Amino acid sequence: MEVSGRGFQDLPEGCIAHVISLTSPRDSCRSAGTSTAFRAAAESDTVWDRFLPSDICSVLSRAVEPVECSSRRELFFRLCDPILIDGGRMKFQMMKQAIISSI
Structure with a gap:
């Protein structure tokens, strides 16, 4: 070969x-x-x-304040900090899973 x-x-x-x-x-x-x-x-x-979770659009539509990002990567890292959803009664947060650096 x-x-x-x-x-x-x-x-x-x-x-x-x-x-x-x-x-x-x-x-x-x-x-x-x-x-x-x-x-x-x-x-x-x-x-x-x-x-990102498959229902991320649903989660974002329930956010107390709009979450605006220019890319899906930026959205992932933004969601590593909690956002309030459902009128502030719940929070949503992504787990970084030991990411040690950002691009």
């Missing part, structure tokens, strides 16, 4: 993003430091959508 000299970073960004989305937020942040291709993929909404 002939080896073409191509590496993982030569895959399309969407493929790299899919692989990263199967890991954890911490691994996503770590992988961003390996190459520019990994950084772009690790910052994509495709990756961070997988780390």
Whole structure:
């Protein structure tokens, strides 16, 4: 079998993003430091959508104050601090799961 000299970073960004989305937020942040291709993929909404709960739109619609973010990644980190929902009777917060650095 002939080896073409191509590496993982030569895959399309969407493929790299899919692989990263199967890991954890911490691994996503770590992988961003390996190459520019990994950084772009690790910052994509495709990756961070997988780390947010499937009912996040419902949760955000119940927020006492609007939660505005420019990306799903930013939203994830914003929600690591609690927000009040349901008229202030409850709070919602994402668990960072030992993320040690941010991209």
